[in-house]
Amino acid sequence: KDSTGIHVITCQAAIAWTANAPLSIEKIEVDPPKPGEVRIKIISSGICGTDKHILEGKDKVPLPAILGHEGAGIVESIGEGVTSVKPGNFLIIPQYSCLHPKGNFFIPPTGLMLDGTSRFTCRGRKIYHLYGTSTFTEYTVVHEIAVGKIDDGAPMDRVCIISCGVPTGFGAVFNTARVTPGSTCVVFGLGGIGSAVVMACKASGASRIIGVDINEEKFPWARDLGVTDCLNPQKLEKPVQEVVVEMTGNGVDFAFEAIGLIDTMVSQLEAQFGGWVLPVNMRYTLTS
Ligand SMILES: NC(=O)c1ccc[n+]([C@@H]2O[C@H](COP(=O)([O-])OP(=O)(O)OC[C@H]3O[C@@H](n4cnc5c(N)ncnc54)[C@H](O)[C@@H]3O)[C@@H](O)[C@H]2O)c1
Structure with missing residues (x-):
């Protein structure tokens, strides 16, 4: 119990002890929220490509940690001074604060809360947070x-993707690239981010949206969202960027890379002949 009578919660979480190893489901202790903090019962969490990069050791964050950074949940308790939410409110948990129209605040990647401490312990060890979120757990702080407070009637099993995937894709299209009506676009990668990019290109009035992925199971879904042409680079006789340039005459107006590979970033650049270039996965530079 803390000074305001709030208890430590014992629950389960998926711990990343090291990179290149499976997540481990463990019993953890979650401390009460400190001033300015909110403790949340997680209802759903997306799995982002960035969580995968961390587990593969490609993105370095302090470990052991509780990963996951696109969650939805219900406020369990609040720390002193919290005014915008109260217990029982439904929330999404974006990793950014976007109050200023020109910028956002990204929680520093120290793995700790802003006071320099962690709210999680497991088997007596301190467990780090991820980007001030950590959603692969039953409770987080x-x-x-x-x-971000949301309507009580929101679909809590799905709304979590509005915490990361949807704003990353829509932010890239609306705020950074500013896709124009009638334009042609190519989207490399039709996963979570790529799907959001496709939806935003369509909403911006793009007349042609070429989707590129090596997993053809993504194609019917991508077409439903707005992709007009699907390409599997593994089935082409020449580099995909050359095919895109041929299909479009002189390249696309806007190219988006939503995979996270150097090779596909180069393809994305080359698919575009004198237009906007936008690597979606340049974290910290994109608005959401
Ligand atoms: N900038 C940000 O704030 C931000 C936020 C979220 C994710 N990201 C980054 O965006 C990228 C995508 O994340 P996601 O959650 O959409 O991942 P995802 O796993 O859902 O989607 C990746 C897609 O790429 C496809 N793919 C893999 N290799 C390919 C190849 N060689 N050629 C063509 N397609 C290929 C996969 O089949 C999959 O459909 C990751 O690098 C992630 O780190 C950035």
Whole structure:
């Protein structure tokens, strides 16, 4: 119990002890929220490509940690001074605070809360947070600035993707690239981010949206979202960027890379002949 009578919660979480190893389901203790913090019962969490990069050791964050950074949940308790939410409120947990129209605040990647401590322990060891979020757990603690109150009737099993995937894709299209009506676009990668990019290109009035992926199971879904042409680079006789340039005459107006590979970033650049270039996965530079 802390000074305001809030208890430590014991629950389960998926711990990343090291990179290149499976997540381990463990019993953890979650401390009460400190001033300005919110403790949340997680209802759903997306799995982002960035979680995968961390587990593969490609993105370095302090470990052991509780990964996951696109979650939806219900406020369990609040720390002193929290005014924007109260217990029982439904939330999404974006990793950004976007109050300023020109910028956002990204929680520093120290793996700790802003006071320099962690709210998680497992088997007596301190467990790090991820980007001030950590959603692969039954309960988490985040800063008040990293929560977004949503309607009680929101579909809690799906709304979590509005915390990361959807704003990353829509932000890239609307805020950074500013796709124009009638334009041609190519989207490399038709996963979570790529799907959001496709939806935003369509909403911007793009007349042709070429989707590129090596997993053809993504194609019917991508077509439903707005992709007009699907390409599997593994089935082409020449580099995909050459095919895109041929299909479009002189390249596309806007190219998006939503995979996270150097090779496909180069293809994305080359698919575009004098237009906007936008690597979706340049984290910290994109708005959401
Ligand atoms: N900038 C940000 O804030 C931000 C936010 C979220 C994700 N990301 C990054 O965006 C990228 C995509 O994330 P996601 O969650 O959409 O991942 P995802 O796993 O859902 O989607 C990746 C897609 O790429 C496809 N793919 C893999 N290799 C390919 C290849 N060689 N050629 C063509 N297609 C290939 C996969 O089949 C899959 O459909 C990751 O690098 C992630 O780190 C950035």
